[in-house]
Amino acid sequence: MTSGGNEVIFTSNSECDDYSDGGVVNASNIAASQGLLVSAAAGNAGNTSGIGSPACGSNVTSVGAVSLTDEVNFNRGPILDLLAPGIDINSTHTDGYAEWDGTSMATPHVAGAAAILFQIASLESVTVTPSQGEAALK
Numbered sequence: 001m002t003s004g005g006n007e008v009i010f011t012s013n014s015e016c017d018d019y020s021d022g023g024v025v026n027a028s029n030i031a032a033s034q035g036l037l038v039s040a041a042a043g044n045a046g047n048t049s050g051i052g053s054p055a056c057g058s059n060v061t062s063v064g065a066v067s068l069t070d071e072v073n074f075n076r077g078p079i080l081d082l083l084a085p086g087i088d089i090n091s092t093h094t095d096g097y098a099e100w101d102g103t104s105m106a107t108p109h110v111a112g113a114a115a116i117l118f119q120i121a122s123l124e125s126v127t128v129t130p131s132q133g134e135a136a137l138k
Contacts, residue, residue: 007043007044007045007047007052007075008052008053009043009045009047009049009050009051009052009075010050010051010052010053010056010079011049011050011077011078011079012056012079013056013057013058013079014058015056016053016054016056016057016058016079017029017057017058019053024053024054025053025054025056025057025060028040028054028057028059028060029057029058029059029060032057032059032060032130033059035129035130036130037061037114037118037130037133037134038057038059038060038061038130039060039061039062039063039082039107039110039111039114040054040055040057040060040061040062040063040107041055041063041102041103041104041106041107042055042062042063042064042065042074042075042076042080042103043055043074043075043103044065044074044075044102044103044104045074045075046073046074046075047075047076047077048076048077049077049078050075050077050079051064051075051076051077051079051080052075055103056079059130061081061082061110061114061130061134061137062079062080062081062082063080063081063082063083063084063103063106063107063109063110064076064080064082064083064084064086064103064106065083065084065085065086065087065101065102065103065105065106066083066084066085066086066087066106067085067086067087067088068085068087068088071087073087073101074086074102074103075103081134081138082110082134082137082138083106084106084107084109084110085105085106085109086101086102086103086104086105086106086109087101087105088101089101089105089106091105110137113137114133114137117133117136117137118133
């Protein structure tokens with residue numbers, strides 16, 4: 001565990017699960033145990049060996065951001081699960097829309113893809129666990 005500016009950076013899932021962060025990691029792990037795929041942004045500190053909480057949880061699908069040219073500028077490391085588009089993403093803003101960068105812009109791509117995957121499985125009467133869903137997205 002190291003400090004990444006305002007973020008605490010984790011290099012292992014077990015280290016993250018043991019860290020007391022107000023229970024967000026624990027709540028995410030409980031949700032995953034109930035069959036929900038929980039995705040979370042890895043953080044934007046630029047750390048190359050670890051990611052932030054709650055993305056570092058052992059049952060959380062951590063998401064990093066990648067540009068159109070496959071450049072990764074934000075938190076990443078061996079425990080990062082997926083990359084998704086996260087640079088120059090059009091999003092709502094108080095003045096209408098604006099382009100934003102970061103892992104929080106990438107995470108909704110993974111959540112949306114997971115929702116489609118789980119909906120198709122449900123329509124086909126197939127049970128998909130969170131780990132199977134993550135594996136399919138990889």
